[in-house]
Amino acid sequence: MKKCSACGKRIALGGEAFVDQLYCNEKCRKAGLLEASERYLSHDIIMERVMDIHHGPCPMCGKEGPNDVQWHYTVWSAIFVTSHKDQPDICCRGCGIKKKWSGVLFSGTLGWWGFPFGLLLTPAQLVRNFVSMAKSPVHGKPSRELMDMIRMEMGAMALLEAANMARQAAQPPPLAAAVPSPLDQRA
Numbered sequence: 749m750k751k752c753s754a755c756g757k758r759i760a761l762g763g764e765a766f767v768d769q770l771y772c773n774e775k776c777r778k779a780g781l782l783e784a785s786e787r788y789l790s791h792d793i794i795m796e797r798v799m800d801i802h803h804g805p806c807p808m809c810g811k812e813g814p815n816d817v818q819w820h821y822t823v824w825s826a827i828f829v830t831s832h833k834d835q836p837d838i839c840c841r842g843c844g845i846k847k848k849w850s851g852v853l854f855s856g857t858l859g860w861w862g863f864p865f866g867l868l869l870t871p872a873q874l875v876r877n878f879v880s881m882a883k884s885p886v887h888g889k890p891s892r893e894l895m896d897m898i899r900m901e902m903g904a905m906a907l908l909e910a911a912n913m914a915r916q917a918a919q920p921p922p923l924a925a926a927v928p929s930p931l932d933q934r935a
């Protein structure tokens with residue numbers, strides 16, 4: 749039976765695959781990618797990338813940072829169906845606030861129309877948008893969340909690269925006979 753690459757538990761069915769790794773669930777996938785970033789990359793290289801993104805231009809509007817992970821929250825309902833979503837973006841303060849206001853408008857308009865969850869989740873998502881408006885990126889202080897997000901991305905790329913290298917190493921060398929020898933041409 750296959751085992752989770754992060755926690756080592758056996759996986760009977762399903763699981764989340766990534767390159768040549770298999771994880772129980774989203775939580776183990778995150779742990780596995782963080783672990784890979786530590787295994788393959790130095791702390792300095794990771795921090796350099798974190799600071800580049802934190803201090804660089806905003807990925808959304810291109811204006812000057814600081815940038816950090818900013819969440820906005822939405823919910824919509826259609827009578828008996830209610831669907832909610834928590835979405836993170838890496839962006840500057842201004843773009844974060846715009847996203848949160850769009851979450852307020854979207855949920856305030858479309859959230860209420862489901863019973864019972866629309867009535868319960870809409871105020872919750874509205875409050876979460878307002879509360880998170882107070883959390884803006886702080887110059888020179890990237891959040892733990894931003895660091896982890898970037899570490900996971902770098903861990904994923906390191907795993908991809910390692911799997912590629914392993915595949916190349918496993919390939920047999922081209923057969924000698926397939927390569928025309930200069931001696932053959934003389935004959």
Ligand SMILES: [Zn+2]
Nearest residue numbers: 752755772776
């Ligand atoms: Zn696991």
Ligand SMILES: [Zn+2]
Nearest residue numbers: 806809840843
């Ligand atoms: Zn921006």
